[in-house]
Amino acid sequence: MVAFAVTDWDDAYENGRNIPGGSDYPTAWEGPSASFRANANSHLDISYGEGERCCYDLFLPAGAPRGLFVFVHGGYWMALNKSYWSHLAAGPVARGWAVAIPSYDLCPDVTIAEITAQIGAAITHAAGKISGPVVLSGHSAGGHLVTAMMCEDTPLEQSVRHRLAHVLSISGLHDLRPLTFMWRKEALKLDMDTAIANSPALKRPLNGVRLTTWVGGGERQEFLRQSELLSNIWTGLGCLTQNVVAPNRHHFNVIDALADPDGPMLHTVLGEEG
Template sequence: MIVHRIEDWDDAYENGRNIPGGTEYPGPWVEPAARFREAANARLDIAYGEGARHCYDLFLPEGTPRGLFVFVHGGYWMALDKSYWSHLAAGPLARGWACAMPSYDLCPDVSIAEITRQIGAAVDHMAGEVAGPIVLSGHSAGGHLVSAMMCHDSPLSASTQARLRHVVSISGLHDLRPLMNTSRNAQLKLDLDSAEANSPALKRPLPGVRLTAWVGGGERQEFLRQNALLANIWHGLGAVTLEVAEPDRHHFNVIDGLGDASSPLMRAALDPVEDA
């Protein structure tokens, strides 16, 4: 008999101190992202709302895009912005897809529900700029946000939902109730009602949209569990799901594959859509 019990919830959801060199992040992303923006065919700071952070960067491939690939950043809904991740657009661009990356307001200034609404507004605006199928990806808290886009109560417009083909949640947080036990909840301000209302794992998936739940094999056990949880539940509700724990990847380098058109992550993200 194996008995599992979490004694330290902060440690269970702490990545930086549990990864060699982890406390250096997000520093290692800054220079590669800046260099990429300087060289790319990009439209920067496109407004999707009235707030200072309500904007996104759109990176365009040569020729007509095959579709729209979106990456939503993480940071526990409390930190960072779109500028750290520009270099990850290299993978989709090499496959002929446009790639958009939004910023959004942060907790505690706004709630997770409001951030989810903002991402819906951002994706709707992006959909008006690029035609074709839509694939959403997001990391950590961003994985939660893109998963929310394919829930039955998605904030996306009906026309955008009709174009949504695939959601790739990378190290996503899909059941928010455990976060009430962490010190981060002082800023997230979750109670049981809001945690349940904002947990994709407690909702129904939109029909006809694939889910890929991707996580690093070396991540914290709670991230491995959260990854398996959504794929398991939504598979049981009729969705086409794929669950992957990529070997030798931790929470911060698991997203590196987005920058490589031939990586296992990019193949899993785009091959099913392009072959359909």
């Protein structure tokens, strides 16, 4: 085994500059998302709280929904909004699920803890419209936010906790302590105490909720480690977990699999029939 230490934490968590064609994102998602919204059975900009960013889009299948599928976007809690990701709803909708994609306020205007509470409010609001099981997915910072929903201190209302079936964290960040060594720490208002308080990997998971961590094989080593870390720790706390490394995928295209109704990602999270 070769021992090494991270000497540049900013580079360790930098995706765009370390991916060929990385500068094409997030622009590359705008067209597919706009096209999907134009043809989808949808209700857009549903308010779940105060502020113009506290809203979500809801995409509906042809018949009665099997349940609620949620996708929470990334952007280091500092950037982007729900409009970039609409096309990812295609897979779950084709499988008969209603899909909610929320926006949320961004750092430094709010803290990560406040964003976590907002996502809890968005999921609770959407779950009030759609019956059945609730499945959560999120990418990068969104992976952090959805795994926070299945911690014992989840902001989800009790009735929604009992419906929570499976959480999918795609390239998620689950231990925030390394981020206190990065330039982003000021905007994220992170010090060691707030990082510990907001790290799902340092908390206990809810009973009876499955966890899947999913990461691209071509991602930065820290994202590979963060995914394996949470599955490893929570297995030891009685959670049914699995960690999937998708070959030939990087941080930005690993999420493409969500749009494929017959692909391995949705079969893993929703099952063969879901």
